[in-house]
Amino acid sequence: MVYDGIILSLLIGFFRGGSLKGLAYMKLKWGWLFPLLLGIEICIFLLQNKLSVIASLSNYLFIAIYIVGLAFLWLNRHNQGFMIIFIGVLLNFIVMALNGGRMPVSIEASQFLGLEYIDALKAGTYGKHMAIDNSTLLPFLGDIIPLSAPYPKEQVISIGDVVMNVGAFIFIQHLMLDYKNDKSSLQTVNEGR
Amino acid sequence: MYLNRYPFSKHYKKLYIAVISILGLGLFILENSFYAQPLEDWVLIYMLSGAILLLNHFLVYLPPKDNTFSMDSAIYLACIFLYGLDLTLDVLFLNNLIYALYKNKIVWWKHLFNFSMYSLMIISSYYSFIVFGGEIGGVNTHNIFSHLISLIVYLTLNITLMSLFFIFSSPGTLFNVFKGVLKIGILKESFVSYSVTLLLSLVLTILMTEEKYFGLFLFTILVVLISFAFSKFLYLYQDVSEKANKDYLTGLYNHGFFKNVLDEQFSKWSKLKEPFCVALLDLDDFKKYNDSNGHLQGDELLKFFGEFLKTEMESEKYVLARYGGEEFAAFMKNTTKDEAYVVLDRLRKKVNDTYFAGVENLPYRCLSFSCGIAEYEKGTYDAGELIHKADKALYYAKAQGKNNVQVYDEKNVCFDAMQFKEELDAIEQQLKIFLSKDVYTYRHSKRVFKYAIEFSEKLQLGEHEKQTLILGALVHDIGKLEVPRDIINKEGKLEPHEWEIIKKHVTWGKEILAADKRFEELIPLVELHHERYDGKGYPYGLKGEEIPKLARILCIIDSFDAMTTERPYQRTKTFEEAIEELRRCAGKQFDPTFVEPFIDMIKTNNLKRQRLFAN
Numbered sequence: 001m002v003y004d005g006i007i008l009s010l011l012i013g014f015f016r017g018g019s020l021k022g023l024a025y026m027k028l029k030w031g032w033l034f035p036l037l038l039g040i041e042i043c044i045f046l047l048q049n050k051l052s053v054i055a056s057l058s059n060y061l062f063i064a065i066y067i068v069g070l071a072f073l074w075l076n077r078h079n080q081g082f083m084i085i086f087i088g089v090l091l092n093f094i095v096m097a098l099n100g101g102r103m104p105v106s107i108e109a110s111q112f113l114g115l116e117y118i119d120a121l122k123a124g125t126y127g128k129h130m131a132i133d134n135s136t137l138l139p140f141l142g143d144i145i146p147l148s149a150p151y152p153k154e155q156v157i158s159i160g161d162v163v164m165n166v167g168a169f170i171f172i173q174h175l176m177l178d179y180k181n182d183k184s185s186l187q188t189v190n191e192g193r
Numbered sequence: 194m195y196l197n198r199y200p201f202s203k204h205y206k207k208l209y210i211a212v213i214s215i216l217g218l219g220l221f222i223l224e225n226s227f228y229a230q231p232l233e234d235w236v237l238i239y240m241l242s243g244a245i246l247l248l249n250h251f252l253v254y255l256p257p258k259d260n261t262f263s264m265d266s267a268i269y270l271a272c273i274f275l276y277g278l279d280l281t282l283d284v285l286f287l288n289n290l291i292y293a294l295y296k297n298k299i300v301w302w303k304h305l306f307n308f309s310m311y312s313l314m315i316i317s318s319y320y321s322f323i324v325f326g327g328e329i330g331g332v333n334t335h336n337i338f339s340h341l342i343s344l345i346v347y348l349t350l351n352i353t354l355m356s357l358f359f360i361f362s363s364p365g366t367l368f369n370v371f372k373g374v375l376k377i378g379i380l381k382e383s384f385v386s387y388s389v390t391l392l393l394s395l396v397l398t399i400l401m402t403e404e405k406y407f408g409l410f411l412f413t414i415l416v417v418l419i420s421f422a423f424s425k426f427l428y429l430y431q432d433v434s435e436k437a438n439k440d441y442l443t444g445l446y447n448h449g450f451f452k453n454v455l456d457e458q459f460s461k462w463s464k465l466k467e468p469f470c471v472a473l474l475d476l477d478d479f480k481k482y483n484d485s486n487g488h489l490q491g492d493e494l495l496k497f498f499g500e501f502l503k504t505e506m507e508s509e510k511y512v513l514a515r516y517g518g519e520e521f522a523a524f525m526k527n528t529t530k531d532e533a534y535v536v537l538d539r540l541r542k543k544v545n546d547t548y549f550a551g552v553e554n555l556p557y558r559c560l561s562f563s564c565g566i567a568e569y570e571k572g573t574y575d576a577g578e579l580i581h582k583a584d585k586a587l588y589y590a591k592a593q594g595k596n597n598v599q600v601y602d603e604k605n606v607c608f609d610a611m612q613f614k615e616e617l618d619a620i621e622q623q624l625k626i627f628l629s630k631d632v633y634t635y636r637h638s639k640r641v642f643k644y645a646i647e648f649s650e651k652l653q654l655g656e657h658e659k660q661t662l663i664l665g666a667l668v669h670d671i672g673k674l675e676v677p678r679d680i681i682n683k684e685g686k687l688e689p690h691e692w693e694i695i696k697k698h699v700t701w702g703k704e705i706l707a708a709d710k711r712f713e714e715l716i717p718l719v720e721l722h723h724e725r726y727d728g729k730g731y732p733y734g735l736k737g738e739e740i741p742k743l744a745r746i747l748c749i750i751d752s753f754d755a756m757t758t759e760r761p762y763q764r765t766k767t768f769e770e771a772i773e774e775l776r777r778c779a780g781k782q783f784d785p786t787f788v789e790p791f792i793d794m795i796k797t798n799n800l801k802r803q804r805l806f807a808n
Contacts, residue, residue: 106232108232109232109233109236132232139232144235161238162243
């Protein structure tokens with residue numbers, strides 16, 4: 001879902017006459033943190049089925065990654081859209097933290113994703129996710145929004161994901177389009193008087 | 194009419210907001226069960242809230258004014274028809290929560306009031322829908338009546354709550370405010386946009402019954418696109434109207450727009466009751482600048498000064514315009530004359546310190562302007578009068594040696610002694626031509642001038658009126674310059690056509706004076722000093738008070754002197770005979786209020802002279 005949003009934002013940005021040159025003007029504090037977190041996450045993903053230590057700790061590790069990620073977003077909140085991304089991530093984080101580090105998923109909403117997926121969910125063996133039941137806290141923040149036709153990729157997302165994507169959309173639009181204005185304002189308007 | 198005079202204080206506004214907020218919030222809590230929603234409904238709530246947020250962001254703009262309308266009501270109403278009260282209130286709550294976080298600069302009670310107002314509207318329109326037999330779950334064309342009733346309830350409640358808010362929050366008496374609200378036309382303006390919103394709610398209901406999410410998606414996209422289109426129109430409209438209202442060279446507003454703003458303010462003043470000022474700024478020695486630097490560079494200076502004004506006086510409160518040539522005007526909302534003085538004097542000092550190429554040749558060796566300020570006072574008749582006052586103050590500032598700011602004041606607009614002398618000299622110069630042509634008129638003017646000095650003292654006129662009368666007396670027959678010698682000096686009776694020519698001297702006199710801007714105020718005296726109190730005079734045949742006061746006074750003096758001096762065509766009257774004549778004609782030719790004081794003055798002065806003569 002996150003990638004869909006970014007691709008869509010880039011497409012719309014190009015459509016509005018923006019360019020990627022704006023990316024050069026991006027100023028992020030602790031920018032190196034982002035790829036690092038991604039790397040760690042991928043490592044956990046790959047290793048959790050091989051090393052039982054990591055598997056047992058994975059939920060806590062994810063929570064820790066979320067906290068570091070939130071701190072990163074907070075530090076960069078002056079960027080346009082980052083505050084919205086922060087809120088989106090926070091919403092996801094809250095519901096995960098309250099439910100033992102796993103994202104609750106609505107069974108009804110994920111009907112079309114296939115029986116295997118639902119079985120895995122119910123068994124509690126599917127990655128970061130689990131099925132919503134009566135004991136789930138704040139279920140409405142979980143993955144309950146089904147995306148299906150005409151949307152090209154079928155999936156179930158949470159409201160936090162949506163908010164996050166809105167923030168990313170605003171940030172990318174700003175980067176692709178508004179840097180031009182910043183640059184032109186450096187020129188003196190009254191030159192040659 | 195006790196209510197008429199009953200003033201509304203801030204307490205009423207607070208009380209009103211508190212009552213509505215408690216009522217709305219209380220009903221919301223009573224009706225809503227936040228947690229009981231099934232999960233599937235939550236998806237819907239998210240969708241609807243998102244749609245409403247989008248619609249609130251992409252408002253539909255309506256030119257010519259910045260009127261907007263939001264389609265959020267259409268969604269709320271469709272929501273009521275389709276899913277009932279619970280879900281609608283959830284959507285309302287979530288939406289307001291997000292909006293309050295998003296617009297956290299707005300005071301909290303405004304968010305609360307808004308929320309309460311909507312929940313009152315939604316709850317009452319839901320119940321009226323149910324009472325009139327409406328069924329939740331779509332549009333039932335056989336029972337369209339219930340839909341209409343709930344739409345009308347929603348609309349009326351909205352308008353009532355908003356109008357009451359405006360009434361309670363504006364100062365003034367109840368009656369005035371009611372009139373004001375009707376004049377602002379909340380009802381009229383909102384009616385069309387409300388109808389659109391309400392009908393669209395039915396469209397959305399039908400759409401969503403057919404295709405829940407996709408219908409909502411279509412509707413939202415459609416409205417957003419319409420908003421784009423309309424904002425394009427608004428932009429176009431504003432662009433064109435900017436061009437029509439702006440001065441090309443300086444980018445400030447133009448003369449016509451400035452006058453419009455001022456007229457509008459005048460009609461609004463009775464409602465707003467805020468002080469406001471008009472300031473006129475005139476660049477000093479701009480002609481000299483043009484002469485020494487060329488007109489193109491002069492244009493550059495105007496452009497520069499316009500830019501300077503714009504940056505220095507950038508505020509919602511000010512409307513800046515290029516009033517004419519090198520004259521600029523500022524309309525200052527909510528500003529007293531003292532505040533205006535401070536602002537403009539600071540501006541004057543700053544412009545003195547600002548270098549612009551070519552100012553070395555100016556007398557002050559820097560850029561400078563003179564400024565006149567006039568504040569609106571209760572008796573001010575119209576916008577023109579205010580501008581005239583500012584103009585007077587500006588002239589006074591120029592007379593004070595330029596590069597200064599003056600506030601209009603009865604006292605300082607009249608000429609100082611020096612300037613008065615100057616103008617007197619200028620008129621004397623013109624009069625001297627009579628010495629060769631018509632010595633009678635020359636002497637007559639001099640005598641009338643002396644009488645005017647004495648008489649204005651006696652009448653205790655204001656300083657300004659005094660000076661005007663004296664100058665007017667000296668110059669009043671200047672038009673006789675144009676009358677041929679043989680007619681002026683003719684002995685015996687004049688032929689009718691010759692008399693017609695004589696009568697024209699008032700008009701010619703006016704034309705001679707109009708050539709010099711300094712003498713503008715003397716024109717009525719010169720042109721109207723042959724008008725008669727009973728309306729039988731010339732050139733217009735004005736009657737009684739229609740004739741300006743000073744012209745009526747001058748008429749008496751002029752006639753008295755004409756009667757008592759030797760002229761080739763008439764027998765001279767003695768003072769006593771002339772006094773008799775004045776009394777006889779009081780109320781016919783002359784204004785009776787001034788006849789007796791004049792006779793009084795003649796008698797005392799004459800007596801004085803006779804006594805001197807005896808000694």
